[in-house]
Amino acid sequence: MTDKSLLVALVGNPNSGKSCIFNQLTASHAKVGNWGGVTVEGKTGALRSDRRTFNIMDLPGLYSLSTVSPDEEITRDLIIHGDAQRRRPDLIIHIIDGCQLERSLYLTLQLLDQDIPLVIALNMFDEMRKRRLIVDIKAISGNLGLPIIPTVANRGEGIRELVDTMQQMIDDKAFSPALFRFDYATEKALSDIQEIFSNSGFDLSRGRLIGLLTNAPSADKDLPGELVGRSREVAESAKPAVGETWIDAITHARYKAISILLAKSVAPRLSRDDKLTSRLDGILLHNIWGIPIFLLIIFLLFQATFSLGALPMRGIDAGMSFLSNQIKFTKPGFWGELFGDGIVGGVGMMLSFVPTVLILLTGIYFIEDTGYMARAAFLMDRVMRLIGLHGRAFIPLMMGFGCNVPALFASRSIGNPRDRLLTMLLTPLMSCSARLPIYVMVTAAFFPKYGSLVIFSLYLLGALLALGLGRLLSRTLLTGPPAPFVMELPVYRFPSLKNILRQIGFMAGIFAKRIGTFIVFFAVFIWFLSNFPYSKVPPGSSQSPEISATSIESAESLAKRDKYIHYLGQFIEPVMRPLGFTVEMDIALVSGLIAKEAVVVTMGVLLTGASDTDKDSLIEQLRKNIPSTAAALAFLVFVLLYIPCLSTIVTLQYENRQWIWTAFSIGYLMAVAYIAAFVTYRLGMALGLG
Amino acid sequence: MRFRFGFQSKHRQTLECSPESSSAQHPADIITLNALPDGQEGQICGIRSRGRIARRLAEMGFTPGTTVQVVRRAPFTDPILLRIRGYLISLRREEAALIVVKHQKSN
Numbered sequence: 001m002t003d004k005s006l007l008v009a010l011v012g013n014p015n016s017g018k019s020c021i022f023n024q025l026t027a028s029h030a031k032v033g034n035w036g037g038v039t040v041e042g043k044t045g046a047l048r049s050d051r052r053t054f055n056i057m058d059l060p061g062l063y064s065l066s067t068v069s070p071d072e073e074i075t076r077d078l079i080i081h082g083d084a085q086r087r088r089p090d091l092i093i094h095i096i097d098g099c100q101l102e103r104s105l106y107l108t109l110q111l112l113d114q115d116i117p118l119v120i121a122l123n124m125f126d127e128m129r130k131r132r133l134i135v136d137i138k139a140i141s142g143n144l145g146l147p148i149i150p151t152v153a154n155r156g157e158g159i160r161e162l163v164d165t166m167q168q169m170i171d172d173k174a175f176s177p178a179l180f181r182f183d184y185a186t187e188k189a190l191s192d193i194q195e196i197f198s199n200s201g202f203d204l205s206r207g208r209l210i211g212l213l214t215n216a217p218s219a220d221k222d223l224p225g226e227l228v229g230r231s232r233e234v235a236e237s238a239k240p241a242v243g244e245t246w247i248d249a250i251t252h253a254r255y256k257a258i259s260i261l262l263a264k265s266v267a268p269r270l271s272r273d274d275k276l277t278s279r280l281d282g283i284l285l286h287n288i289w290g291i292p293i294f295l296l297i298i299f300l301l302f303q304a305t306f307s308l309g310a311l312p313m314r315g316i317d318a319g320m321s322f323l324s325n326q327i328k329f330t331k332p333g334f335w336g337e338l339f340g341d342g343i344v345g346g347v348g349m350m351l352s353f354v355p356t357v358l359i360l361l362t363g364i365y366f367i368e369d370t371g372y373m374a375r376a377a378f379l380m381d382r383v384m385r386l387i388g389l390h391g392r393a394f395i396p397l398m399m400g401f402g403c404n405v406p407a408l409f410a411s412r413s414i415g416n417p418r419d420r421l422l423t424m425l426l427t428p429l430m431s432c433s434a435r436l437p438i439y440v441m442v443t444a445a446f447f448p449k450y451g452s453l454v455i456f457s458l459y460l461l462g463a464l465l466a467l468g469l470g471r472l473l474s475r476t477l478l479t480g481p482p483a484p485f486v487m488e489l490p491v492y493r494f495p496s497l498k499n500i501l502r503q504i505g506f507m508a509g510i511f512a513k514r515i516g517t518f519i520v521f522f523a524v525f526i527w528f529l530s531n532f533p534y535s536k537v538p539p540g541s542s543q544s545p546e547i548s549a550t551s552i553e554s555a556e557s558l559a560k561r562d563k564y565i566h567y568l569g570q571f572i573e574p575v576m577r578p579l580g581f582t583v584e585m586d587i588a589l590v591s592g593l594i595a596k597e598a599v600v601v602t603m604g605v606l607l608t609g610a611s612d613t614d615k616d617s618l619i620e621q622l623r624k625n626i627p628s629t630a631a632a633l634a635f636l637v638f639v640l641l642y643i644p645c646l647s648t649i650v651t652l653q654y655e656n657r658q659w660i661w662t663a664f665s666i667g668y669l670m671a672v673a674y675i676a677a678f679v680t681y682r683l684g685m686a687l688g689l690g
Numbered sequence: 691m692r693f694r695f696g697f698q699s700k701h702r703q704t705l706e707c708s709p710e711s712s713s714a715q716h717p718a719d720i721i722t723l724n725a726l727p728d729g730q731e732g733q734i735c736g737i738r739s740r741g742r743i744a745r746r747l748a749e750m751g752f753t754p755g756t757t758v759q760v761v762r763r764a765p766f767t768d769p770i771l772l773r774i775r776g777y778l779i780s781l782r783r784e785e786a787a788l789i790v791v792k793h794q795k796s797n
């Protein structure tokens with residue numbers, strides 16, 4: 001065998017400890033990769049030994065190769081059809097949760113028929129021992145004709161043996177697993193189909209033949225339609241011996257074989273963990289208390305993320321504005337401003353998201369690994385179905401109330417891409433905390449008595465629109481077949497902190513490297529818009545500390561309104577006139593595209609001519625300059641609904657990888673904002689709020 | 691040398707409790723899974739669908755003859771939490787309604 005690197009696929013049920021094994025095998029050499037045109041990124045990592053390199057791929061978990069959701073299809077396609085170069089894995093490591101042998105072996109039997117060397121990592125072996133689960137590994141391994149390595153992934157036990165076995169399997173080349181025979185009728189049909197294809201020179205794996213017989217999704221990929229048609233005729237003309245369909249016969253036979261395999265194994269009906277799980281479920285899934293407890297957990301997660309995250313954020317802001325001022329002090333003029341305001345400001349903005357993103361993801365991974373995430377989805381599924389979403393979408397959407405950027409990241413816990421896309425499209429409708437200062441200022445000016453009621457109505461409006469638009473989108477553009485809600489609820493486990501930290505480190509890398517560069521790039525671009533045509537700022541003009549990090553122009557240049565960004569504001573003025581907005585409001589909204597925080601600051605500068613306005617005089621000016629109460633309401637509605645900020649858009653693009661959906665998101669948010677603000681304005685005028 | 695195992699039967703097997711065969715004797719016992727009360731067990735007779743969902747259910751272990759228990763229902767009585775083959779799985783009501791079971795009354 002040459003020294004070329006070998007492709008190794010990690011395959012297993014969800015919750016089998018796959019990512020843990022991946023981390024153990026690849027140590028810290030994991031990197032993000034894209035698999036042949038797939039929109040989901042995958043982790044690949046290298047395992048180097050003195051003789052060869054294994055390229056290890058952590059594939060999305062699945063229960064069966066005949067998939068029901070697009071994330072599972074990634075795994076299936078790689079195993080059955082290979083990657084973009086039609087290269088199939090050289091070796092499959094099948095990870096099995098030792099406490100779920102019966103169900104997991106179903107996938108094993110499917111993988112056996114793929115003609116790819118297969119090794120089983122029997123994971124969570126310590127828990128099997130703890131449960132006094134007695135399994136004759138030798139016998140099962142012998143009967144299946146493939147090696148089984150007991151592992152305890154989170155403690156690294158059995159990893160060395162696993163690697164040795166992988167080496168040996170590649171050296172030996174000979175891999176002859178058990179041939180699992182079905183009943184006569186099934187075997188006859190399979191050999192008839194095989195004959196059809198082998199006569200035309202196709203050498204199909206047994207797994208492929210079974211797929212053709214049972215009409216499995218994608219089984220006919222790349223095969224001539226005429227031959228597929230003939231094989232379908234075979235499948236339809238013959239009658240299965242068991243059940244009514246071929247899939248009945250095959251699942252029946254496979255599960256029967258599994259029970260024979262496990263005949264000598266002893267499985268206590270209920271272990272201590274199972275008892276703990278059912279006791280905890282009695283509380284956490286309680287008919288009355290289940291949802292309140294869930295909401296409390298979400299509330300704590302929210303508080304932890306956005307209160308705790310605010311501390312380092314303030315530090316980063318302060319550090320960045322110090323750095324920015326230093327640069328501008330040492331090098332006044334254009335270059336100092338470009339570096340000080342544009343670039344340092346952009347980096348500061350990107351960094352300020354990092355703490356919240358990391359804290360939220362830590363919380364979410366923790367909840368996921370304890371087994372509670374599936375329970376949360378179970379509790380909220382009925383509610384989320386109103387929007388056409390899976391129960392899992394609830395947590396990311398809730399987090400949107402804090403900040404949309406980490407919320408978009410959190411949507412990674414939704415497996416099905418259609419559900420995930422819909423969640424991401426709806427997230428911006430959750431009113432994030434950066435919008436709150438705008439609400440507070442405007443309501444203070446116009447609704448001194450009913451301010452909180454107005455603000456609450458805005459939050460509610462966002463949520464209700466998400467409900468309506470979710471229903472609409474899931475019935476029009478995002479119809480695709482919803483994944484069936486066949487969801488396993490794993491037993492409760494204490495998560496491995498080391499594993500969580502590894503994943504967090506990995507995600508932090510993605511965020512800083514991939515998304516961060518774009519945020520910095522766009523921040524510099526916006527800086528150019530707000531500073532060009534360039535005019536030298538007189539020395540000594542101080543910038544408000546609040547905005548220096550977000551690179552907004554200085555008070556003087558803003559007051560002159562001669563920069564591109566102001567032209568942009570003036571340019572859209574005729575379009576916004578039906579909403580009752582003034583040109584100052586338009587400019588503020590344009591500046592809000594960078595970050596919503598900028599809206600209040602810009603309004604302050606434009607209306608009072610100074611960036612360090614005190615609150616009361618700004619409120620006074622707002623009252624004078626916003627033409628009517630109806631216009632103020634329309635302005636609030638517009639702020640609630642138009643695109644949240646540059647960083648959200650960048651994150652959205654990175655997380656869904658389809659610019660068409662990013663463009664759609666921008667377009668539909670703008671349209672919804674415009675229409676809603678228009679309706680609000682007209683209604684307000686009609687009700688005499690002029 | 692390949693190890694061979696498995697089972698073969700040349701005769702068409704009839705499932706233990708197809709609804710047609712037993713309904714005459716115990717009409718009340720053959721129900722769909724969503725009608726099974728909390729905590730009760732049933733033995734699967736079959737799945738009343740041939741689509742993707744039926745395939746997935748069969749592959750997850752919902753095969754005829756298997757015992758399934760309704761553990762509890764979520765608030766609003768949907769979805770349903772089940773125990774089958776030693777693990778917990780949740781199904782929505784309309785998915786559970788596809789599964790025909792023979793109610794095994796305990797006490």
